[in-house]
Amino acid sequence: MKLLLPDRSARVLDMPPSTLEAILLGEGINPLEVIASRDGILITEDTVIGTGDEIRLLRIAHGG
């Protein structure tokens, strides 16, 4: 699976299907601070992410 991070960098993860929440926590990201989409559709943190999925993350907490 591939994570497209808010800073526009990408991270490829070699792991079995897991919930988005588990993946984010593993990356040190608080699930409340990002919104995730798969194939352009918003998904919730308890969605199970498959090995071939590409997940885009958007950081929502902005100062100003």
Added chain:
Amino acid sequence: MDGRPEVPRCSLCTGPAVLFQRQSGRHLCSAHAIADICDRVAETIREESMIVPGDRVAVALSGGKDSTALLMLLHRLLPLWDGVSLVAITIDEGIAGYRDETVRSAELLVNSLGVEHHRIAFEDLFGATLDEYLKGREKEACSICGVLRKKALIVGAERAGATKLATGHNLDDEAQSVLMNVFRGDLSRLVRNSGSDSSGRFIPRIKPLMKIAEKEIATWLLLNNAWTDLPECPYSRYALRREVRSILSTLEYRHPGTMLHLLESKKTIEMRCAGALAPEPIRHCRLCGDPCSGELCQLCQLKKTLGR
């Protein structure tokens, strides 16, 4: 993808869930998430009597996500109230590389909604941009900007003939403010209610998004194709709020409902303190004549400190 695990489903229909409300354990699909957030904003306005028939509501529109969502939501809810009109006020503080983009975003929004728009620049009002004010004082950015913005918003709201001033503070912002006031030991600010003023000296401020989480607001904008990726204020790195935001966000994740409980605690303290704290007498600033609690208003005090 074939064989992809089933996505969580909406608790109210069979649609795929796009929002998970952790405290209630409820999943919502796109249509129900949009409706739920809109309904809760309407309910907050009703419960707190924020808008009454005939009001002219000035929306503080920075062009960022919260104020964008606020203006769109109020515009949608407008048919609920008789004779209520909206006007948007945008403050251009003069922050290079940041404010131009959000001001553009604000202009696009008001044009698409057909809402009257007033733009107030620090440079016109105070004779200098925020960048100029902050030279060598960057660490004080938020407190200096706060005082200047407050004055600029009041001027904008008065020029627009507003009876209410609506700001886009969300649940996260409000919970952060409660905690920050506790950390500072500032009880009078903690219990201050800027939403009511029986004396008629101030335009009451209202916060219709105060019970909507930041993540819900961002989700609502994305679902309405209204999300714009905008730059972050370059001065926000100096803010205490940034640290409090991180602490609270972690607590909210581990203990869902924390932010709402903080808001409820503030309300309880307000009720318990009603009448117990001697109200600050309203005086008038010796230099500009604006109502204030001391000899000088915050703005004149700031100008004096900055030597302007």
